[in-house]
Amino acid sequence: MTSPPELEVRGEIIFTRDRFEKLNAVRAEAGEELYANPRNTAAGTLKLQDPKEVARRGLDNFIYGVQSEQLATRSHFAMIEQAGRWGFKTPDPTKRFIEKAESVEGIMAFIDHWDTKRHALEMATDGVVIKVDDRHIQEELGMTAKSPRWAIAYKFQAEQALTRLNAVSYQVGRTGAVTPVAELTPVQLSGTTVKRASLFNADQIARLGLHIGDTVRVEKAGEIIPQVVGVEVASRAPDAEPVIFPEHCPECVVALVRLEGEAQHYCPNDLGCPPQIARRIEHFVGRKAMDIEGLGGETIELLLKAGLIHNIADLYDMRKEQLLELGKGWGEKSAQGVIDGITASRSVPFDRVLFALGIRHVGETIAKKIARSVGSMDRLMNMAKEDLLAIDEVGEVVADSLRDFFDAPRNRAAVDRLRAAGLRLEAEAIAPAAGDQLKDLTFVVSGVFENFSRDSIKEAIESHGGKVSGSISKKTSFVLAGADMGPAKRTKADELGVPDR
Ligand SMILES: [Zn+2]
Structure with a gap:
């Protein structure tokens, strides 16, 4: 079978444990912070702007679906095999990564096999997907708003581990929300070491009835975020102290408040509570906000400690000389980088x-x-x-x-x-219609132009009442032909007698 001229393949990006550990070993040697788990690291790697670094990390993939208008087989399974022959990476049937079952018993046998064997896999997995093989039946079954009706995931029971609750610490976030965190004796769980787990809020602590020193059951929800799901009450020491949610902020000692209907406790001291101030500035400079490069969490702590800033507005009064005076780690280049980042943020919408x-x-x-x-x-x-x-x-x-x-x-x-400081506090005005001189005219814009981008030309046409179309037809009034316009388009325009300006 030759491949159809157009097809869509879908697949999964994977990061093997082996590669992951190698990456962490390199980081450990360089004194850099270690990555927590392969899944998050794979996702983070895909967001990197540096293709060389992405390639170096050694991500892998396999294909789980092929779609095209012109496929020669109705069988999903056969299609995956075919994709393998075309050179795509596909799951290996001899390793039972993919299997065609003829009955429910066959499906259950496959699930049982992987329920135990998955722990030996080179990547973490939390389930299998069961699909209808015949594409005609797939089409008949159709889709819900979110997912196909012909495929369903079976999730394995999450792996659990027992460990000791040594303490509960409290983190204060940007909005003052106080989140309790279980400090655990490190334990291996689904391939990573777990030593902390969020306890979410005071209700959760009460529900679990936690005592310091308790043996707790931890589980990874979706194999990612560790959670405390239970307590072995029988093994609790008789004199164990119950965990009591604090009444005062652990950072600034102001009395906590709890809004009606909310599970979270808040520290109301938003002006004086150090972690709230730091987190707020971190949020302000973040990538999706003002996107100021060179200002990470540690740098912000440093600037706060040095008294250079107390709030977000202070950033815009900061001078390069002040940064240089901070001493260690601050050279001309890093200081200028931060100042440039702050300057650039003035044009953030x-x-x-x-x-x-x-x-x-x-x-x-x-x-x-x-x-x-x-x-x-x-x-x-x-x-x-x-x-x-x-x-x-x-x-x-x-x-x-x-x-x-x-x-x-x-x-x-x-x-x-x-x-x-010159920040943009107004939305960009949508350009009003400039006129209707081009009313009833249809334009095709093709090729490359010296002085204008194609988009700006299209905008100009539309703002004067004209229409822009992607293909040349009898309705085309004018073709704006830039350099490198395709010869087929030119021939068609000539045939139809469209003026070419
Ligand atoms: Zn506080």
């Missing part, structure tokens, strides 16, 4: 500035909606709650949070300073 402020419940998506709908920080700051509620997808919680934020004089003062 309004919706991201709004997200960067870190207003509770105002995430990336909702910030975009608000920015588009309201248009400017000035208007937003002064909008009444009922007007805020009229914005698409803004409900009570977000409206209250916005009002709380902008009612605080210090937040208004911070916004004023950001404005003075």
Whole structure:
């Protein structure tokens, strides 16, 4: 079978344990922090901007699906085998990575096999996928909104391990939320060492009835995030101390509050609680917010400690000389890098500035909606709650949070300073129609132009009332032919007598 002219293959990226350990060994030698697990590292690797580094990491893949209009077989299994002959990496049937079952018993036998054998695999897996083989039946079964009805995942019982709860620590996040974390005696679980697990909130601690020194059962949800799922009460020491959620912030000693209906405790001291201040600045400079390079968590801690900054607005008053005075690790290049990053952030669009402020419940998506709908920080700051509620997808919680934020004089003062620093606090105006001189005309833009991008030409046409089409037809009024326009297009335009300007 030759391959059809057009086909789509789908597959899975994998990072073998072996490769993962090698990567960590190199990092250990260089004194760098170790990666936690292969899955997250694979995902992180795919986001890297440096193709050489990605290649060096040694990711692998295999194909689990082939789609095309012109396939010669109805069998999904046969199609995967065929993809293998075309040179794609496919799961090996002799290793039972893929298997065709004729009955439910056959499916169960496959599941049983991998339930035990998966631990010896070179990559972690949490289940198998069972599919209908006949593509005609697949089509008949169709899709739900999210997934095909002809494929279903079977998840193995998550692996559990017993270990000792040595202590509970409390982390204070950007919004003041206090999260309890179980400090455990390190234990091996699904191929990684687990020594900490989130306990989420006070309710979870109460539900588990945790005592210090307890033997606890930990499990990895989806083989990724470790969780404490149970306690071996029988083996508890008689004098064990129960875990009691603190009444005061572990960082600044201010009394914690718990809002009605919320599971989380908060430290209300947002101005004076050191981790909250640091996390807020980290959020502000983050990639999806102001995207200021060279300012990681440690650098921010350092700048805070040195008194160079106390809040986000202070970043814009920082001078290179001040950074150079910090001494160790700060050379001309790194200092200039940070200053350049801060300068560049002045052109970050309004919706991201709004997200960067870190207003509770105002995430990336909702910030975009608000920015588009309201248009400017000035208007937003002064909008009444009922007007805020009229914005698409803004409900009570977000409206209250916005009002709380902008009612605080210090937040208004911070916004004023950001404005003075030249940040963009207005949404970009959508260009109004410039005229209708090109009404009823259809253009095809093709090839490369010296002075304009194709997109800017298309925009100009549309803003003057013209239409842009991708292909030449009888309806085409004009072809804008740049360099390298395909000869077929030119022939067609000539045939149809389309003027060529
Ligand atoms: Zn605090």
